[in-house]
Amino acid sequence: MQMKKLYGGIEAGGTKFVCVIASGxxxxxxxxxxxxxxxxxTLGRAIKFFQPFISSGQINTIxxxxxxxxxxxxxxxxxxxxxxxxxxxxxxxxxxxxxxxALGIKIAFDxxxxxxxxxxxxxxxxxxxxxxxxLTIGTGIGGGYIKEGRPLVxxxxxxxxxxxxxxxxxxxxxxxxxxxxxxxxxxxxxGPAVEARLGQRGETLPDDHPFWDVxxxxxxxxxxxxxxxxxxxxxxxxxxxxxxxxMFPTVRTKVQELLNNYIxxxxxxNKIDEYIVPPALGGRAGMLGAIALIMDSGK
Amino acid sequence: MQMKKLYGGIEAGGTKFVCVIASGxxxxxxxxxxxxxxxxxTLGRAIKFFQPFISSGQINTIxxxxxxxxxxxxxxxxxxxxxxxxxxxxxxxxxxxxxxxALGIKIAFDxxxxxxxxxxxxxxxxxxxxxxxxLTIGTGIGGGYIKEGRPLVxxxxxxxxxxxxxxxxxxxxxxxxxxxxxxxxxxxxxGPAVEARLGQRGETLPDDHPFWDVxxxxxxxxxxxxxxxxxxxxxxxxxxxxxxxxMFPTVRTKVQELLNNYIxxxxxxNKIDEYIVPPALGGRAGMLGAIALIMDSGK
Numbered sequence: 269m270q271m272k273k274l275y276g277g278i279e280a281g282g283t284k285f286v287c288v289i290a291s292g293x294x295x296x297x298x299x300x301x302x303x304x305x306x307x308x309x310t311l312g313r314a315i316k317f318f319q320p321f322i323s324s325g326q327i328n329t330i331x332x333x334x335x336x337x338x339x340x341x342x343x344x345x346x347x348x349x350x351x352x353x354x355x356x357x358x359x360x361x362x363x364x365x366x367x368x369x370a371l372g373i374k375i376a377f378d379x380x381x382x383x384x385x386x387x388x389x390x391x392x393x394x395x396x397x398x399x400x401x402x403l404t405i406g407t408g409i410g411g412g413y414i415k416e417g418r419p420l421v422x423x424x425x426x427x428x429x430x431x432x433x434x435x436x437x438x439x440x441x442x443x444x445x446x447x448x449x450x451x452x453x454x455x456x457x458x459g460p461a462v463e464a465r466l467g468q469r470g471e472t473l474p475d476d477h478p479f480w481d482v483x484x485x486x487x488x489x490x491x492x493x494x495x496x497x498x499x500x501x502x503x504x505x506x507x508x509x510x511x512x513x514x515m516f517p518t519v520r521t522k523v524q525e526l527l528n529n530y531i532x533x534x535x536x537x538n539k540i541d542e543y544i545v546p547p548a549l550g551g552r553a554g555m556l557g558a559i560a561l562i563m564d565s566g567k
Numbered sequence: 568m569q570m571k572k573l574y575g576g577i578e579a580g581g582t583k584f585v586c587v588i589a590s591g592x593x594x595x596x597x598x599x600x601x602x603x604x605x606x607x608x609t610l611g612r613a614i615k616f617f618q619p620f621i622s623s624g625q626i627n628t629i630x631x632x633x634x635x636x637x638x639x640x641x642x643x644x645x646x647x648x649x650x651x652x653x654x655x656x657x658x659x660x661x662x663x664x665x666x667x668x669a670l671g672i673k674i675a676f677d678x679x680x681x682x683x684x685x686x687x688x689x690x691x692x693x694x695x696x697x698x699x700x701x702l703t704i705g706t707g708i709g710g711g712y713i714k715e716g717r718p719l720v721x722x723x724x725x726x727x728x729x730x731x732x733x734x735x736x737x738x739x740x741x742x743x744x745x746x747x748x749x750x751x752x753x754x755x756x757x758g759p760a761v762e763a764r765l766g767q768r769g770e771t772l773p774d775d776h777p778f779w780d781v782x783x784x785x786x787x788x789x790x791x792x793x794x795x796x797x798x799x800x801x802x803x804x805x806x807x808x809x810x811x812x813x814m815f816p817t818v819r820t821k822v823q824e825l826l827n828n829y830i831x832x833x834x835x836x837n838k839i840d841e842y843i844v845p846p847a848l849g850g851r852a853g854m855l856g857a858i859a860l861i862m863d864s865g866k
Contacts, residue, residue, distance in 0.1 A: 337831075351831060398721075399719075399721045411796075413796075415714070415719075420698075420714075420797075420798065421798065422697075422698045422797065422798030422799055422800055423794070423798045423799060423800050423830075423832055423834065423835075424798050424830060424832055425798070426795060426796055426797070426798050427795045427829070427830070428795050428796045429795075430795050430829060431791075431792050431795055431796065432732055432733055432788045432791055432792055432825065433731055433732070433733065434731055434732070434733055434734060434750075435733060448826075448827045448828070448829040449825070449827060449829065451733075489731045492730075492731055493730050493731055493792055493796070494796060495722070496725060496726045496727050496728075496729050496730055497710075497712075497725055497727045497730065497792070497793060497796050497797060498719075498721065498725070498796060498797070499719065499720065499721030499722045499723050499724070499725050500721055500722060501721055501722050526731065526748070527747075528747045528748060529747070530726070530729060530747040530748065531722075531723060531726070532636075532650060533722055533723055535722065536722075
């Protein structure tokens with residue numbers, strides 16, 4: 269009997285870490301989840317989880333999808349570092365360096381959204397859709413653009429949550445919550461912006477609250493910009509905000525209204541339910557994407 | 568003496584056509600320019616120009632960069648057609664089919680901006696910059712994104728002129744001139760929008776007219792969105808509007824202000840003059856890009 273090669277994967281999120289040993293979604297050997305606390309403690313737990321699998325020769329590579337802002341330019345002196353972040357203790361943490369130093373094996377490293385997009389492309393809802401866009405709307409907003417099986421990296425890894433979009437201050441006088449850009453997309457539509465505006469977390473707001481229509485308008489504006497610039501064959505949106513029952517239908521309708529038949533393509537005009545979709549891997553996209561990242565590295 | 572292989576190129580613009588026989592910028596054998604009139608007359612002149620070079624065996628392939636909106640999806644039944652356009656007589660013209668039918672040789676076909684971006688990448692100011700973005704701001708606004716030597720095509724060829732951007736109606740009450748989207752980027756900032764707003768063509772407006780500062784703001788907003796989504800290593804901007812003496816410096820400064828140190832990269836923070844640049848090939852980017860397109864096709 270031939271054994272499938274095993275890989276290590278880390279979904280390094282700002283809220284929780286998931287570490288996994290797997291060869292793919294149908295073969296997960298071990299998995300742990302724990303809260304993200306200090307870098308020392310959190311990375312220490314990850315290292316401790318992987319060490320026995322490395323010592324026994326079961327794995328010799330790990331993929332990591334990490335929260336940011338992250339330096340993912342291999343030529344950069346701070347490659348693998350988390351840059352300035354409001355997450356206490358994590359600013360300027362050399363995540364990749366600490367893991368490599370402790371584990372001594374090959375590690376592939378990318379942003380959480382790039383890695384989740386890769387997971388959906390390899391095993392999820394964007395299989396066969398090239399290029400595809402994975403977007404998450406939660407505490408922050410980020411996007412990963414997967415082209416020919418690889419996340420786009422240019423001058424930097426895209427930071428598409430911070431897009432400048434129309435903001436009707438009569439409809440929504442909120443000034444925006446982004447410390448850099450005020451009322452950019454993330455500043456208007458991410459979780460902290462919802463909470464700052466309404467005094468309660470989005471999760472506790474009823475599904476039929478009128479604000480969700482405003483929120484859907486911001487998401488639709490940003491999606492229109494992604495469609496026009498990046499021309500994805502499929503758009504996957506994850507994150508807490510999209511759990512609201514009316515959000516996908518409203519966003520889809522608004523995207524069609526805003527494009528106003530300009531994009532003369534069947535999938536936009538008639539099959540938008542198949543164009544703007546939720547993730548298939550759900551909460552497992554991150555950890556499976558980390559496996560996909562390391563499986564495909566060096567190809 | 569070895570002769571360099573010759574290629575045909577067509578810059579098929581909405582205002583003028585340029586047809587060229589060349590092996591590259593340093594070896595142009597013949598070239599004609601003429602006004603874009605009806606499809607029959609205009610394509611007929613192009614065909615007549617190329618026929619002797621084909622009969623004599625001097626060329627056996629042609630590259631075409633064409634104005635749009637254009638269908639550049641090879642699988643589409645209207646591949647190579649110009650779609651609905653305000654340009655009289657050109658709606659639903661099968662440009663590629665007419666040229667292929669008359670000339671009987673291999674023809675590579677793409678949008679004018681993709682082809683101009685390719686020309687700049689092969690012989691101009693974006694040589695070695697991957698990915699790069701070529702933007703033109705004139706009668707319309709369009710962009711070509713060149714990644715690994717090829718223009719990005721996904722669900723469609725990008726239509727990034729129609730981006731949704733912030734529009735301060737107190738500062739600029741103009742409602743926008745785009746027939747599809749009103750105050751999208753093109754609807755606010757392309758030539759017809761300038762003329763509709765001020766009652767005179769931008770070319771006749773003094774370089775120090777206060778409107779140019781508003782215009783620069785729209786361009787900067789769009790550039791910020793391209794930087795955040797597409798992460799180009801260099802941005803080239805052509806077209807009439809950028810000829811205004813203060814436009815490049817003002818746009819660069821506004822891009823830095825809007826990004827507000829969020830993009831922690833030397834070229835954005837300290838060398839923006841090298842990041843946002845005019846084309847090197849100027850009026851020759853289109854015709855040379857058409858040569859580059861056919862030279863590299865099939866690679």
